[in-house]
Structure formats: C-alpha cells, structure tokens
Amino acid sequence: MALLELKNVCINFGGLKAVDKFNLTLQKGELVGLIGPNGAGKTTVFNMITGVYPPTEGEIRFAEKRTNSLKPYKISAVGISRTFQNIRLFGELPVIDNVLVAFHQHTHAGLLASVWRSKKFWQEEQSLVKKATGLLAIFGLDTLKNEISKNLPYGQQRRLEIARALATEPKLLLLDEPAAGMNPQETAKLMLLIKDIQKKFDLTILLIEHDMQVVMGICERILVLDYGVTIAEGPPEKIKKDPKVIEAYLGEEIH
Amino acid sequence: MNQLKKILLIILFLGLFLVLDLLISPRMNPYYLQILIYCGINIILAVSLNLINGFTGQFSIGHAGFMAIGGYTSAAFTFYLGPKILETLFLPLWFSKPLVFVAGLLLGGTLAAFAGLLVGIPSLRLRGDYLAIVTLGFGEIIRVFILNIDAIGGARGFSDVPKYTSLFWVLGFTVLTIVVVRNLVYSTHGRAFLSVREDEVAAEAMGINTTWYKVTAFVIGAFFAGIAGGLLGHYLQYLHTNSFTFIKSFEVVMMVVLGGMGSITGSILAAVILTLLPEVLRPVKDYRMVFYSILLVILMITRPQGIFGVREFNWDWLKKIFSRKKAQAEGA
Amino acid sequence: MQELIQQLINGITWGSIYALIALGYTMVYGVLKLINFAHSDVYMVGAFAGYYSAHWLGIAENPSVPKAILVMLISMIVCSCLGVIIERLAYKPLRKSSRLTALITAIGVSLLLENGGQLVFGADPKFFPQLIEGQEIWSKSGIVISNLQLIALIASLTLMGILQLFVYKTRTGKAMRAVSYNIQVASLMGISTDKIITITFAIGSALAGAAGVLVGLNNPKIDPIMGLLPGLKAFVAAVLGGIGNIPGAMLGGLIIGVAEVMTVGYLSSTFRDAIAFGILIAILIFRPAGILGKSTTEKV
Numbered sequence: 001m002a003l004l005e006l007k008n009v010c011i012n013f014g015g016l017k018a019v020d021k022f023n024l025t026l027q028k029g030e031l032v033g034l035i036g037p038n039g040a041g042k043t044t045v046f047n048m049i050t051g052v053y054p055p056t057e058g059e060i061r062f063a064e065k066r067t068n069s070l071k072p073y074k075i076s077a078v079g080i081s082r083t084f085q086n087i088r089l090f091g092e093l094p095v096i097d098n099v100l101v102a103f104h105q106h107t108h109a110g111l112l113a114s115v116w117r118s119k120k121f122w123q124e125e126q127s128l129v130k131k132a133t134g135l136l137a138i139f140g141l142d143t144l145k146n147e148i149s150k151n152l153p154y155g156q157q158r159r160l161e162i163a164r165a166l167a168t169e170p171k172l173l174l175l176d177e178p179a180a181g182m183n184p185q186e187t188a189k190l191m192l193l194i195k196d197i198q199k200k201f202d203l204t205i206l207l208i209e210h211d212m213q214v215v216m217g218i219c220e221r222i223l224v225l226d227y228g229v230t231i232a233e234g235p236p237e238k239i240k241k242d243p244k245v246i247e248a249y250l251g252e253e254i255h
Numbered sequence: 256m257n258q259l260k261k262i263l264l265i266i267l268f269l270g271l272f273l274v275l276d277l278l279i280s281p282r283m284n285p286y287y288l289q290i291l292i293y294c295g296i297n298i299i300l301a302v303s304l305n306l307i308n309g310f311t312g313q314f315s316i317g318h319a320g321f322m323a324i325g326g327y328t329s330a331a332f333t334f335y336l337g338p339k340i341l342e343t344l345f346l347p348l349w350f351s352k353p354l355v356f357v358a359g360l361l362l363g364g365t366l367a368a369f370a371g372l373l374v375g376i377p378s379l380r381l382r383g384d385y386l387a388i389v390t391l392g393f394g395e396i397i398r399v400f401i402l403n404i405d406a407i408g409g410a411r412g413f414s415d416v417p418k419y420t421s422l423f424w425v426l427g428f429t430v431l432t433i434v435v436v437r438n439l440v441y442s443t444h445g446r447a448f449l450s451v452r453e454d455e456v457a458a459e460a461m462g463i464n465t466t467w468y469k470v471t472a473f474v475i476g477a478f479f480a481g482i483a484g485g486l487l488g489h490y491l492q493y494l495h496t497n498s499f500t501f502i503k504s505f506e507v508v509m510m511v512v513l514g515g516m517g518s519i520t521g522s523i524l525a526a527v528i529l530t531l532l533p534e535v536l537r538p539v540k541d542y543r544m545v546f547y548s549i550l551l552v553i554l555m556i557t558r559p560q561g562i563f564g565v566r567e568f569n570w571d572w573l574k575k576i577f578s579r580k581k582a583q584a585e586g587a
Numbered sequence: 588m589q590e591l592i593q594q595l596i597n598g599i600t601w602g603s604i605y606a607l608i609a610l611g612y613t614m615v616y617g618v619l620k621l622i623n624f625a626h627s628d629v630y631m632v633g634a635f636a637g638y639y640s641a642h643w644l645g646i647a648e649n650p651s652v653p654k655a656i657l658v659m660l661i662s663m664i665v666c667s668c669l670g671v672i673i674e675r676l677a678y679k680p681l682r683k684s685s686r687l688t689a690l691i692t693a694i695g696v697s698l699l700l701e702n703g704g705q706l707v708f709g710a711d712p713k714f715f716p717q718l719i720e721g722q723e724i725w726s727k728s729g730i731v732i733s734n735l736q737l738i739a740l741i742a743s744l745t746l747m748g749i750l751q752l753f754v755y756k757t758r759t760g761k762a763m764r765a766v767s768y769n770i771q772v773a774s775l776m777g778i779s780t781d782k783i784i785t786i787t788f789a790i791g792s793a794l795a796g797a798a799g800v801l802v803g804l805n806n807p808k809i810d811p812i813m814g815l816l817p818g819l820k821a822f823v824a825a826v827l828g829g830i831g832n833i834p835g836a837m838l839g840g841l842i843i844g845v846a847e848v849m850t851v852g853y854l855s856s857t858f859r860d861a862i863a864f865g866i867l868i869a870i871l872i873f874r875p876a877g878i879l880g881k882s883t884t885e886k887v
Contacts, residue, residue, distance in 0.1 A: 052459075071459070072456075072459040072460050073459050073460075073464045073465070076460060076461060076462035077462055081460070084456075084460075088454045088457040089453075089454070089457070090453035090454060090457065090458075091453060092449075092453060092517075092565060093450075093453060097446055100443070101446045101447065101450040101458065101461055103443070104443050104450075104461070104463055105462035109443060109444075111439065111444055114442035114444050114445075115434075115435050115438045115439055116438075118258075119257070121442070125442070125443070128443070165461075168461055314687070377868065377871065380871075380872060380875050381871055381875050383686075384616075384620075384622055384686075384826075385826065385871060385875060388826055388867065389871055391864075392863075392864030392868055393868065395860060395861060395864050396868075399857065399858060400861070403855070403857050403858070410857070505694050508691065508694075509691055509694065509695075512687055512688060516687065541706055542706065544698065544701075544702035545703050547702075548695050548696070548698035548699035548703075549699060551691070551692075551694075551698070552677055552692055552695040552699065555688055555692040556677070556681060559681060559684030559685065560685075
C-alpha cells in the first residue's frame with residue numbers, strides 16, 4: 001500500500017508552470033531523494049504536499065485519503081511533517097519550546113484548564129517537557145534546551161528543525177536540504193542520524209538535497225526534477241549514468 | 256496546589272482587596288486614588304493588548320474601540336436594566352448591586368470580545384501595517400457608531416452612570432487579567448500564540464491552527480479591554496466617545512512597546528510609568544505634553560526593545576545584575 | 588443631479604489634497620516601511636508656515652497670485668527642512684530596530700509636534716489669510732466652482748505630475764525606486780540609502796506643506812491638531828490605492844475625498860469620519876494589497 005501518492009500534480013504561478021504532471025508514489029518505509037538543479041520545483045513539490053500551495057491540478061493522497069484542499073495544520077495532523085530549506089525556527093523561543101510547539105496538536109489541556117492550572121495541566125506539561133528533552137537528546141541538543149534557538153550555530157539549527165518536525169509524530173518526513181551549509185564531517189554525521197531516526201520512528205522519508213554524497217549515500221530511490229518535469233527516476237546507480245540527468249546538471253559531474 | 260487551596264487563596268485575595276479598599280479609599284487623597292485606579296485600568300489594557308501584539312504578533316491599534324464597546328454596553332446595562340433588576344431581586348443592596356455590576360462588566364466584555372472576533376477576521380488575510388490600519392479603522396468606526404446612538408448619550412456623552420467601580424474591583428480585575436494572560440502564555444496554548452508571532456508558515460506546518468489562535472488572541476484581548484472600559488465608565492460615571500479615539504489606542508500600544516513586546520511585567524511597569532508621567536509632569540504646566548512626547552521618543556531611541564525586551568522581570572535576574580555590579584565594583 | 592455634481596466637485600477638491608498628503612506617506616513607507624505618523628503634523632506646520640509667511644510678507648493686505656505661490660514655496664521649504672530634521676533626529680537612530688519601535692517613535696514625534704504647536708502657535712484656531720481673492724468662476728444651473736477649488740486641484744495635479752516625472756525619469760528617482768524595492772540590495776549596488784531617505788523625506792514633507800497651504804486657502808480655520816484626522820485619512824488613502832504606489836495614492840485620495848463629501852451630503856455629517864475606514868476595510872479584505880498595489884506572496 002502506497003503511503004503517499006501524487007498523481008499528475010501541476011501548479012501554476014501567474015501563468016508559469018512551476019511543476020507539471022508530477023507523479024510520485026512512496027511506499028511505507030522508503031527513503032527517497034528528490035534532486036534537480038536550482039529552480040527545478042523541488043521545494044514547490046514539498047509545499048504542495050504540505051498544503052502551503054494547493055496544486056492547481058492533480059491529486060495528492062496520503063494513506064488513501066485525499067489531502068489536496070487541506071490546510072497545512074490539518075496535513076500535519078494526518079502525519080506529514082517537514083523541515084524548511086531556509087531554516088524557519090521560532091527564533092526568539094528557547095530550543096525546547098520549538099519542540100513543545102510541535103507537540104501542541106497532541107495536547108489535551110483546554111484554554112480554561114491552562115488558565116486554572118489544573119492538576120491534569122501540570123501533569124501534561126511535565127510529561128511534554130520530559131518527552132521534548134528525550135527527543136532533543138537524540139539530536140544532541142538536550143544540554144542546549146534553554147538556549148534561544150536563533151543563537152544556535154547553523155548545523156544545530158538544522159538538527160533542531162528535524163527534531164521539531166519529529167515532534168509532530170509524523171509518518172512521513174519531508175527534509176528540505178538538511179545538509180545545506182554543513183561541513184563534510186557534520187554531513188556524514190547527519191546521514192547516520194537520518195538513517196537512525198528512520199528506523200527509530202518508523203518513518204518514510206522524502207529528501208531534497210544538493211549534496212550528492214548524501215543523496216547517493218542514503219537514498220534507495222531518486223527522482224530528478226528539471227523545469228518542473230520529472231526527467232529520471234530510479235536507484236542511485238542508474239541515476240548517476242542517466243544522460244538526461246547529466247545534461248540537466250550541465251556537465252556537473254555526479255559523484 | 257489542589258483545588259481547595261486555590262479557591263481559598265482566591266477568597267483570601269478578594270478579602271485582602273476588600274480590606275484595602277475599605278481602609279485606603281476613604282482616607283486617601285481622591286486625586287491619588289484616581290491615579291491608582293487609572294493605573295489598574297491601564298494595566299488591564301496593556302496586558303490584554305500584549306496578548307495580541309506582543310505574544311501573537313498581530314499588530315492591533317484598535318484597543319480603544321473594544322474599550323468603548325465594553326464601557327458603553329456595561330453602562331447601558333447598569334443604567335437602564337440595573338434599577339429594574341435591583342427592584343425585582345429581593346436581595347440586600349450590598350449584594351445585588353455588585354451582582355448587577357459584574358453582570359454588566361461581563362456583558363460589556365463579551366460584546367467587546369464579539370467585536371474582537373470581527374476585527375480578528377481581517378487578521379487572517381492582512382498582516383503588519385495593513386492589519387494595524389484596519390484595526391485602527393474598526394476602532395474609529397465603532398466610535399462613530401456610538402456617537403450616533405442617542406440612547407447612550409450620542410455626542411453629549413453618557414452621564415449618570417452609577418458609581419460602582421471602587422479600588423476593590425479595579426484590583427480584582429487587574430489581578431485577574433494578569434493571571435489569565437500569564438497562565439495562558441505559559442501553557443501549550445501560549446506557545447501556540449508565540450509560534451504564530453515567530454513564523455506563521457512554520458507554525459502551521461507544525462500543526463498549529465494559526466487562524467484560530469489569531470482570532471482567539473483578539474477575542475481574549477478585546478474581552479479584557481471591554482472590562483477596562485466598563486470599570487472606567489462606572490468610575491467616572493460619564494462616558495464620552497472622545498475618550499476612545501485612536502489616541503487612546505496609541506497610548507496602550509506605547510505601553511506595550513515601551514514595556515517590551517511579550518513581557519507581561521514590562522507591560523505592567525510601562526502602564527504605571529505612562530499613567531504617572533503626565534501627572535508627575537504637571538508642575539511644568541504647558542510644557543507637560545511636550546516633555547511627555549520628548550521623553551517617549553528618547554526612551555524609544557535609547558531602549559528600542561522596550562524596558563524588559565521579551566524577558567519577564569524576576570528576582571534571579573535582578574540578583575544577577577546586582578552581583579555583576581558588585582563584582583565590577585570590587586574589581587575596580 | 589446638480590447637487591450630485593456639486594458634491595462631486597467638492598469631493599475632488601478635498602480628495603486632491605488628501606492625495607498630496609498621501610504621497611508623503613506612500614513615499615516614506617516605500618523606502619522605510621514606516622507609517623510616518625508625524626507626517627500629518629508636518630502638514631499642519633505647513634499651514635502655519637503659510638500663515639506666518641503671508642503675514643510677514645504683507646500678503647494678507649493685498650493678495651496676488653505670484654505672492655500666493657511664494658507663500659506656498661516658503662511653506663514647502665519649511666516643511667521639507669522639518670521632515671529631514673525629524674528623520675535625522677528620530678528615525679535614523681532606529682534604522683536597525685524593529686518597525687514597531689520606529690512606529691511608536693513616529694507617534695511620539697507626532698505628539699511632540701502637536702503639543703509643541705499648541706505652545707508655539709497657541710491652541711486657538713487661527714484664520715488663514717486670503718492669499719487669493721475667492722471668486723466663483725463657474726456658476727451655471729446651480730453648480731458653483733470657485734477659483735480656489737480649481738487652484739487646489741491644479742496645484743495638486745501639477746505637483747503629483749512633477750513627482751511622477753521625478754521618480755520615473757531621473758537618476759535619483761530611479762535610486763528611490765530601487766531603495767523602496769529592496770533597501771539592502773540597493774545599498775550593495777552603491778546607492779547611498781541615507782541620502783535617498785533624506786530626499787524622500789524632503790519631497791514628501793514639501794508636498795505636505797503645499798497641502799497645508801491649499802487647505803488654508805479653501806478652509807481658512809487652522810489649528811495645531813488640524814493634521815490629526817486628515818493625516819490618518821490620507822494614510823488610509825495611500826493604503827487604499829496600494830502603498831508605495833504614486834498613482835495609487837492619488838486614486839485613494841480622490842476616492843476618500845468624494846466618499847466623505849457624499850456621506851456628509853446624503854447621509855449624516857457624523858458618519859464622515861467612519862466612511863474612509865469603512866471603504867478601506869472593505870477593499871483590504873478583498874484586495875489586501877490595495878487597488879493598484881501588487882500583491883506579493885511570501886516565499887516558503
């Protein structure tokens with residue numbers, strides 16, 4: 001059974017076809033890479049899946065349910081979470097609060113209970129903090145939990161974004177250039193981490209990445225987008241040799 | 256703390272306020288008492304606006320409009336319906352009068368909250384300055400409409416409002432507002448408000464219904480502004496739309512920004528400072544408002560993030576500052 | 588029918604003045620993203636500068652057109668100096684702080700000018716001298732147009748035309764557009780953004796000064812808080828037309844001027860101050876960027 005299915009999905013921005021007849025099927029437990037030159041429409045695909053821009057045509061189904069017209073927060077509730085290419089943390093908030101916000105949809109305390117500070121409220125709050133600290137520990141951020149998140153170094157901010165995305169308890173995780181701006185050591189660690197959390201949280205992952213080392217290293221299957229159209233699809237070895245892909249990257253060598 | 260203890264604590268505080276009211280009000284210079292009451296009302300306004308502006312990041316400058324709705328509604332209730340209710344209720348007056356007053360205030364707050372809902376809806380499509388100017392416009396429209404309703408005084412103003420507001424009520428509602436906003440902000444809902452301020456797109460992607468939180472912030476903020484209006488009307492026994500122009504809204508925004516966006520203690524302090532400042536400046540007479548505005552500009556230039564920034568005042572923080580100063584002094 | 592046309596004419600006169608003030612808001616907003624609340628008081632100062640210079644030049648005694656133009660120029664110069672001073676002293680130190688801080692500062696400056704104005708000019712209204720003798724130049728089938736109305740309209744249109752030419756045909760104008768498009772990038776391209784901001788304030792304030800004199804001609808009672816509501820409505824006009832957009836400010840000003848005069852004529856004068864905001868809310872809900880503004884979607 002396919003977890004996520006995009007059928008002939010198109011989107012126009014003021015007459016410009018940003019993505020044209022895009023098809024994608026993700027099986028549960030897959031780790032798939034989405035690559036392509038700048039402006040190919042990769043992030044737009046993410047934005048359509050997560051409801052930021054509803055597609056102009058086509059259908060998106062997640063776990064057999066149509067999610068086309070759902071608002072982003074509803075899509076998060078059905079089990080899709082994401083990170084952002086240009087880090088979008090809640091910058092002025094402490095690290096732990098970034099994760100706590102993402103827990104919000106699974107909380108039960110109402111407005112009145114919060115104002116009254118009932119016993120249940122406190123219990124829930126304590127368990128949330130514990131859960132958040134545990135999650136941060138996986139990313140090596142638990143010791144920094146009270147830091148203001150915008151003050152973290154770049155690599156840690158990227159990891160915090162992944163931690164925050166996981167806090168929504170997703171089935172499908174969309175990672176938008178998680179290794180951008182990281183040095184080779186950090187990148188290598190990140191690859192292990194992604195593999196690790198995929199197993200731990202039983203995730204399906206779709207990954208946009210420019211760093212070919214990452215994509216070729218961990219993805220089981222790769223899709224190549226160019227000018228909004230899928231030009232190739234297959235396992236890493238096949239993609240490496242695909243002439244269309246090589247042409248799209250304008251002779252950039254693919255390692 | 257269990258339920259019983261909490262209720263006892265509330266009763267204790269109410270008793271304390273009552274004693275304070277009975278002890279202080281008759282002895283205090285009426286002028287000082289008035290300033291004290293204004294301080295309370297302004298704290299309610301600033302803290303409630305901070306929920307909208309500071310914590311949720313929705314730029315509203317229409318608080319005076321909500322205040323007007325609350326003030327006029329509650330005054331109309333106690334003025335027109337109040338006497339009838341007092342007649343029909345066979346209860347001692349010391350009991351039934353406060354009952355009528357609270358009912359009036361809550362009604363005023365509710366109607367203001369409803370207006371908050373209406374004003375909150377454009378916030379779903381507009382942001383920043385555009386939203387600000389729309390809230391300002393709503394405030395002015397509310398004022399002009401009240402000006403055209405003759406039953407509540409119209410251009411003459413609404414006089415003979417019963418004098419129900421006393422120090423007790425002001426203290427009570429001030430503390431209530433602070434506690435409600437504080438407890439909300441330090442809860443999962445509070446984090447949701449903050450996430451809307453920080454990054455709407457990310458908040459939505461993390462499962463926050465940003466629409467609901469924006470409107471809720473407006474509704475709660477407007478409710479308390481309405482209460483503040485009711486307290487003011489029943490203190491002055493007179494309401495005029497001139498007290499609720501956008502200038503009043505500006506004043507409240509100034510308190511929020513001066514105190515620090517998203518700092519409750521900052522709002523409280525700034526509300527007190529900006530209430531006292533014109534009074535302290537009274538000796539300079541004609542130059543009073545000139546000084547006031549110059550001070551405001553200087554404060555903003557020298558401390559643009561507000562007095563407390565986004566932080567809350569706390570004792571540890573104060574201790575830290577002092578110990579640092581001490582260390583410096585010793586070092587020198 | 589005649590009445591309607593008459594109202595329309597009165598509305599257009601008022602609207603053209605709103606439009607002049609609105610330009611200052613729109614230009615400053617364009618470069619600094621700041622609602623310069625003090626702008627409405629610059630307009631007030633413009634009216635007073637006109638008042639004093641007219642008395643000083645002895646124009647009140649024997650009015651003439653060249654002298655009226657001189658008064659307007661003086662008032663424009665005074666206002667542009669004031670605008671530049673405000674920018675330097677109050678806004679420049681806040682270039683890097685939050686926009687809200689700058690906004691509160693603008694409100695502070697506005698309060699300062701109003702209260703300072705009451706101190707310097709006196710709180711009582713003053714009567715603006717007749718710079719040009721009022722005449723009816725058209726009076727047929729119940730429709731009256733005075734020369735003063737015509738002058739207000741022509742003067743505003745001329746000034747707006749000059750501004751439009753300046754912004755689109757000169758190097759400085761091009762730099763101004765660049766700054767308003769993206770201030771960081773503009774400064775990287777070697778544009779002296781501080782200089783451009785100063786020029787923007789100077790021009791915007793000069794237009795407000797002209798508006799002050801034109802209002803004085805048509806509606807001679809002037810006082811230190813005269814700027815408050817017209818200023819706010821002029822800002823509404825700027826938002827209505829699409830902020831940062833010069834023709835938009837003109838369009839917004841005219842719409843609001845006409846709508847107000849119509850409201851007073853056909854509804855009730857008490858609703859006058861609400862109609863501008865009513866239109867604004869209605870339009871912004873359906874077209875959040877204003878009538879001529881371009882809507883920008885946030886890139887995710």
